[in-house]
Structure formats: C-alpha cells, structure tokens
Amino acid sequence: MKTEKIEILGELLKALDQKNFDLSAWKIKATLIVKKVFSEKDPKIALIEGLNYDYSSWALRDHSGGKIHDSVKDKAKEIIEAAILELKLDDDENPVMQIIRNEFTGSEYEKLQELISSSTEKENGLTAFIKELPGKKAEKILVKIILTLNE
Secondary structure, eight states, X not given: OHHHHHHHHHHHHHHHTOTTOOHHHHHHHHHHXXXXXXXXXXXXXXXXXXXXXXXXXXXXHHTTTSOOOOHHHHHHHHHHHHHHHHHHHGGGSOHHHHXXXXXXXXXXXXXXXXXXXXXXXXXXXXXXXXHTSSTTHHXXXXXXXXXXXXO
C-alpha cells in the first residue's frame, strides 16, 4: 500500500517536468492526493496551495537575459519529495497509529503519546481522553481502523 502511494506521488513529480505544465491543474491534483494520502489537515496542503508564479517586474527583470529558473517547480518538487520521504519513514509505524495520527491534531496526538507511555492508570487515562475528544472523532477513527484492517 505504501509503494502505491509513493508511486502516485512520483507521478506528481513527473508531471512537473511535462512540457505543457499547468500549475493550477497540478495544484488541484496534488492537493487532492495529499489529502487522501495523509489527511485534510496536513501542512503540505497549505504549501502546495501557496505555490504561485511571481509576475512582478522585479521577478521578470531578475530572470531576463538568461535561462529562466523555475523556482515554483523546485518548491513543488521539494514538497512532494518530502511527502515521499515521510511515507518511507512511516513504513515501520503501526497502521492503526497512522490512522489515529492523521485524525488527531498535533496536540491531541502528543497527549495520546504521553498517556500511552505513562506507567500508571493507562486504561483510565485513555478512556477519559477518548471521552473528551470533540464531535464524533472517536467513532470516525474506529470506523477507519475497522475498514483498514478489512482491506
């Protein structure tokens, strides 16, 4: 499953080198893929959405008279390459914890890790933590875990 995600992200990298590259279309595709692979809250999404060409006179002047270096494509490549590396690093992580990490905010995941590593009253602490989760987050995570385990 990881290799498929890495291959799909690799296709995004290849698209950057296409002669008829369209940044707007690429950003839409990349955003949808990153949301699916990581989560809707992943910071890489904001980075992708922030990619834009600078058509100011200063930017045009700086590139006049020579080969134009495409810094937007360079940034896009770095974002996707970082995503691929992140997937490779996560190979050893338990798939259930990946689901939980993707659904939690950073502070929620940090608190969960603290509760898991604590030596006393793990079960009671985890139960209280889960009850305090906003909305139906716990149910959503449970559904995703069940679906993942049945793939």
